[in-house]
Structures are given as C-alpha cells and as structure tokens.
Amino acid sequence: MPPPQPTLIRVIDLETTGEKPPAHAVVEIGWQDVALGADGRWELYGEGGSRMVNPGRPIPPLTMAVHHIRDEDVADAPWWHDVARPLLDPWPRRLALAAHRASFEEQFCTPALTRGADWICTYKCALRLWPGSPRFSNQYLRYWRMPEGMDHERGLPAHRAFPDAYVTAFHLRDMLNETSVEQLIAWSKEPALEPRVRYGPDRGREYAEIDEDALIAFMNDRDPDIRFSAETEYARRQGGGAVKRSGVPPQDLLL
Incomplete structure (x- = not known):
C-alpha cells in the first residue's frame, strides 16, 4: 500500500491583467504546497507548478511590463473557470489556501471556486511574527530572512506565478513552524497589524x-x-x- 498523502496548505500566486475583477482577469496561476511531515515539522511538498490562463481580453502594457506575459502567450490557454477549481481545491487534502497579500488573490479566487476555503495571508502574518523587518514585500522578506533550503534560481523571475508562490511557501513553512494553522488564519482575518507609522511627523516610528x-x-x-x-x-x-x-x-x- 502506498503511504497516505498528507494534508496540505496550497500557496498560490496570480498574474492578472489588472487589480479589480471583473474588469480584469487572471493570466497565470502558480502554486506550491506545504505539508506537515511525520517529524512534526512543516516542509514544502511536491513540485508545484503554473498554468497560463486566457483572460478573454487584451493584456494592458502596464501589466505586461510587470510579468512579461503577452497576449500571444495566453491565446490558446484554457479559461479561468476551467483551470481554477481543480487547482484551488485539491479536496479533501487541503487545509487552507495561502498567498502574500491574500486579499488580492481572494478577489479572483471566489468562495465558489475554493469551496469556501480559509486563507492565510503571509503578509499579515509576517507583520506579527517578524515585526523587525524593515519591509514586508515577498521578495524583501526573501533576502532579509534567507530561508533555509530555498533554490535561488527556482524562485526567479520575480513577478511570475510559480516563482512567487515558491518564495511565499518558504515564508509560510517557517511561520507554521513557529505557530499554528489556526493562529495564522485568525491573524489573516483581521486588518494588518503594522508595527510602524506610515506617514506624518512620526513616520517610521513604532x-x-x-x-x-x-x-x-x-x-x-x-x-x-x-x-x-x-x-x-x-x-x-x-x-x-x-x-x-x-x-x-x-x-x-x-x-
């Protein structure tokens, strides 16, 4: 008998035509799973991957300049509703979905597509667990923290769906090895707890x-x-x- 497959948290990242659906749509989805090992430690699980998605509309030059995905790259790709459910809902093994600044992904990954999954926002959780970081972007945390075991080239190029999901998965792994899934979900449901003032005379102070x-x-x-x-x-x-x-x-x- 093959060993049972572990339950997991699926980290995802989306590249899109813009920020607000339904005016904008997905052009690429990437994923990387994180699972609890037999030793009680969380680790990356499986190879992850990415899929191109036909957004059904032209990709604006502004967003092409970020992710470098062109109209011809997605012309023959499947539609979002054909791609989303099996990738977002690996039932019954999935405990939650995760993303860095997950509110962006949640706009496109609706409850109907995720079977009402809980989300972990690694941005909000980083504010709680690593408040000493000068910044909290996915890539800044990558180089500030230097997570153990990360393949540098596999996490490139930035602003593509799989490499960004891969990097986020290392942040999530280390968070899960510091605190519980339930705590990360709870923090993710609250507003962001920022350690420092953003503007005004006290800008930069705690x-x-x-x-x-x-x-x-x-x-x-x-x-x-x-x-x-x-x-x-x-x-x-x-x-x-x-x-x-x-x-x-x-x-x-x-x-």
Missing part, C-alpha cells in the same frame, strides 16, 4: 513610541490597517484587549 495624542488621531484614520494598529497599541497601554468600536469616539475612550 506605534509604541508615539505619544497618546498622535495615537488617538490614527485611531480615526480612514485606512482600516492604520486604525487597527493604533487601536491595538492603545488597548495595550490600557492593559486590555482590542478596542471595541461601538460608536464611541476614541477621544471619549480616554475618560
């Missing part, structure tokens, strides 16, 4: 370093990630959990 007036101002920011980061730091200073936004202005929370 939220823990700024004064209370500046912190309260960020709690009113339009960006949900900035609000969440400021609220979390405010709650930490108060010795409590996450601030509940029940219609009470942040200023009143001081009273």
Whole structure:
C-alpha cells in the first residue's frame, strides 16, 4: 500500500491583467504546497507548478511590463473557470489556501471556486511574527530572512506565478513552524497589524513610541490597517484587549 498523502496548505500566486475583477482577469496561476511531515515539522511538498490562463481580453502594457506575459502567450490557454477549481481545491487534502497579500488573490479566487476555503495571508502574518523587518514585500522578506533550503534560481523571475508562490511557501513553512494553522488564519482575518507609522511627523516610528495624542488621531484614520494598529497599541497601554468600536469616539475612550 502506498503511504497516505498528507494534508496540505496550497500557496498560490496570480498574474492578472489588472487589480479589480471583473474588469480584469487572471493570466497565470502558480502554486506550491506545504505539508506537515511525520517529524512534526512543516516542509514544502511536491513540485508545484503554473498554468497560463486566457483572460478573454487584451493584456494592458502596464501589466505586461510587470510579468512579461503577452497576449500571444495566453491565446490558446484554457479559461479561468476551467483551470481554477481543480487547482484551488485539491479536496479533501487541503487545509487552507495561502498567498502574500491574500486579499488580492481572494478577489479572483471566489468562495465558489475554493469551496469556501480559509486563507492565510503571509503578509499579515509576517507583520506579527517578524515585526523587525524593515519591509514586508515577498521578495524583501526573501533576502532579509534567507530561508533555509530555498533554490535561488527556482524562485526567479520575480513577478511570475510559480516563482512567487515558491518564495511565499518558504515564508509560510517557517511561520507554521513557529505557530499554528489556526493562529495564522485568525491573524489573516483581521486588518494588518503594522508595527510602524506610515506617514506624518512620526513616520517610521513604532506605534509604541508615539505619544497618546498622535495615537488617538490614527485611531480615526480612514485606512482600516492604520486604525487597527493604533487601536491595538492603545488597548495595550490600557492593559486590555482590542478596542471595541461601538460608536464611541476614541477621544471619549480616554475618560
């Protein structure tokens, strides 16, 4: 009898004609699996791969300049709805899907295509686990961290579906060996917890370093990630959990 195949988390990366479906569509999908080994450690599993996809519309020069996929490269490729389900849903073995800044992939990989899969966002999880990194892009983390076992050439060129999925899989592997699947999914469902201020006089400083007036101002920011980061730091200073936004202005929370 062959050994049973392990359950896995499938890391994916998409190259597209643009950022917003349905105006834009997928032109390439790449994947790399990560599985729990018999020794209790997570490791990359299988060879992964990529498939071209016919987007049903011209690829704009702006996006061709990023991934270098041309109209003629996808002219004979299958449609997204023919490719997506078997690649996104290797049922019953898949625990979750993962991507770096997964909210982008989730726009194209709808619940109907993923069978309602949970997602792990390696960007949001990197903010939690490796807050000391100066930046959090997929490629920056690659060279800042230098993950053990990565084949440098296999992770190139950047901005193509398989190499990017391959790089992300190493980040995910190391995250899973630090904390649980459930914790990574939970962090991924929340806004991004940014360690440092993005703009203004305190730009580049940690939220823990700024004064209370500046912190309260960020709690009113339009960006949900900035609000969440400021609220979390405010709650930490108060010795409590996450601030509940029940219609009470942040200023009143001081009273």
